[in-house]
Amino acid sequence: MSIAPPVEQTGAAVRRGPGRPRVEDLDDQILAGALGLIDEGESVTVRQLVHRSGVSRAAIYRRWPSMTTLVAAALDVGRTVPPDLPLDGDLREAVMGALIGGQSISVVGYSEERFRQRIRLAMADRELQKAYWASHVSRRRGPLERAIAAGIERGILRPELDPATCFDLLAGVVYYQLVVRGEEMSDPAVWQRCQDAFDIAWRGMLAEAD
């Protein structure tokens, strides 16, 4: 599945140019419609989506054979796979920056409200959760996992490490703040706690303790 280009954040404003819409526009219209429903806490049904997006039922099903994959794609609107990390500088800084940002936990193109909706929908529907994992989350992990693998190559990190397990450990503490503690991403104390936990994990990953 390809990741859709960014579209409007609300379903209300749907672009309509003159003449027959281009195929990408239809994709955008459908996803924007789905996102509007999600943001309002409504269920995403084909009927609602036809009403909201102005796109026909047949056109919707031609693009997304199930509502599950459509909702997974809509939840990812505005998010992209981040670029690969620079591997020649300070690896620790690069990984931390990619993971929690510079001053507060920030995820480009992703509001806190959208994050909470995504988790809510995922916990209500494991099929959606797995689809979203496979098509979106697991792909976004790539650059950071490759950076960790490069650190192992370069002898900075321990050779027996599994990059995916390291990622889970580093990202887990961030999710814990938002999903369990109910903290806000913008809270500097939360960012600091993540950074402190990150330092512990990084120390455990280093080939030699410093």
Add this chain to the structure above:
Amino acid sequence: MSIAPPVEQTGAAVRRGPGRPRVEDLDDQILAGALGLIDEGESVTVRQLVHRSGVSRAAIYRRWPSMTTLVAAALDVGRTVPPDLPLDGDLREAVMGALIGGQSISVVGYSEERFRQRIRLAMADRELQKAYWASHVSRRRGPLERAIAAGIERGILRPELDPATCFDLLAGVVYYQLVVRGEEMSDPAVWQRCQDAFDIAWRGMLAEAD
């Protein structure tokens, strides 16, 4: 808020002895009713709860001034604050056992379905999330945080560590499996991944790398 004693897991079977019910029985009836609604994916409203539990609206409000605190209490039915960990043996084993169990991720008195419902409700309602955190989750962290503090005391773990931050790091990776990856608690591979991540974190916590 006190933690209620374990009651039946479904709201359908409500105990009714002869004569006036004891106060604790009323608590149980109300909580069992709320839990039945939660397990069925229904909203917990006073009206529904009166119907389900057979307890009067006034009696419900006397015990729980808000539905938020009532739902938080219901989500915790069957769960208790775990006992303090033995601090004289192998600390690493004790902490790991308390965190992820012996062979698969197991949380006593807590089904996977209940876990998913809890996260779903928390993400839909930050007030509930904060209430549940304050009254239940944060209290259950106590024994493990005290064990980490004891490890610092004994010079096993680094003196500058904050036990709460360590807890977040260790527990975060477990939540990541269930909330992001959508794994099942019973999967041995998931338990192994948590253990591997735990080993990395523990190494980062040790006063001296081994």
